[in-house]
Ligand SMILES: Nc1nc2c(ncn2[C@@H]2O[C@H](COP(=O)(O)OP(=O)(O)OP(=O)(O)O)[C@@H](O)[C@H]2O)c(=O)[nH]1
């Protein structure tokens with residue numbers, strides 16, 4: 265007898281930089297979420313859809329749960345908590361190459377408080393970065409973190425055990441038909457994906473507080489008049505202070521130009537059309553702490 269068709273939601277949680285978005289993309293087989301080595305790259309709940317003959321798994325990638333220092337940080341954490349109550353299974357991600365710490369224990373404790381009955385799979389991520397014995401030790405250490413339904417080591421980079429993880433998640437979904445019958449890989453609006461790709465390009469090479477201060481909005485995205493093969497994209501790149509504007513622009517605007525080139529390639533890949541990308545840097549003073557500006561920027 266064949267297994268019934270299953271469909272439902274899983275979410276990945278973990279501290280910033282644990283590899284949640286990279287894992288989401290690897291399972292979906294397409295870049296639905298931007299990734300970076302900077303903490304708090306993800307700023308909203310992104311749905312990636314995994315289509316299989318026996319099931320449809322919708323992965324909700326969430327921001328890293330952290331100690332909030334700004335209103336934005338609080339909003340991001342709230343989003344994580346809200347997601348927990350909506351999913352059938354949670355994957356708690358801990359990187360193989362970093363010791364389990366207070367951040368992980370905090371998340372595990374919160375999960376047990378907020379989503380008492382939801383099964384949690386322990387995921388040791390980035391196994392390609394750690395020798396075998398370190399991965400083994402991490403799997404053992406995970407057992408003290410939470411009463412996981414399963415614990416599995418994976419690498420999004422080399423594909424190690426991704427199918428095993430998908431099977432474990434799918435097993436916890438209820439029986440049901442496809443929730444997204446169109447075959448789409450995400451329900452993110454195109455404009456959001458485009459804004460995110462610009463932010464990803466801008467994140468590269470900046471450090472300290474600047475990654476947190478960056479936000480991108482799309483002001484306009486329209487086909488060039490009389491052309492069906494060219495899209496004009498006008499975007500604003502926000503920073504919080506004038507000094508940051510200088511860094512993002514770079515000497516004679518060189519850095520911004522690089523960001524534009526990098527983002528344009530990615531957007532052209534995504535949309536399958538040529539684009540003209542017009543980037544402007546703007547200052548939105550301390551937007552991370554300002555409710556009005558947060559609302560304007562979509563938080
Ligand atoms: N070598 C290796 N690097 C990985 C793997 N998964 C993620 N990374 C890297 O780890 C960094 C963080 O990855 P993300 O996927 O952005 O992490 P995240 O958990 O989504 O981070 P936030 O959105 O900030 O919470 C990036 O530089 C990734 O390239 C992996 O399996 N192997």
Ligand SMILES: [Mg+2]
Pocket residue numbers: 284285286297298299305306325326327328
């Ligand atoms: Mg992320």
